[in-house]
Amino acid sequence: MTTRVPPLGDSRGLWLVVLAAAAGRCQCRGTCGKNHDKDGGRCKTVHGGYGRRHGxxxxxxxxxxxxxxxxxxxxxxxxALPKTALIAWCPECHDATRRAAAKAQQASAPAAEPDSLF
Incomplete structure (x- = not known):
């Protein structure tokens, strides 16, 4: 694992706390759409490691x-969320989970009523 240099703007040190609690590994447990069964039910991506795709x-x-x-x-x-409400995500799992949540939110939204002319 590479040294843990916090991102810009992390004045409260939340990123370091979250990363330490995660032991430097993505904490996704399948919300991204992958089951991660081969990895014990948790994403195997580690901070500083290499991504799933070459290059x-x-x-x-x-x-x-x-x-x-x-x-x-x-x-x-x-x-504004407390540190207990945060976990470590690899970019791939984060993006896939966010897309799935947006899709679920759209599906559960009530259909818009058409505007009537009279």
């Missing part, structure tokens, strides 16, 4: 909300 370079884990629906929060609300 992607070292992976940098993200500290983001644990709940998929919270991934859709505006940035200012997501930043």
């Amino acid at each position: 992607t370079g070292p992976v940098r884990l993200l500290a983001a909300p644990a709940e998929p629906t919270d991934l859709l929060l505006p940035p200012h609300k997501a930043a």
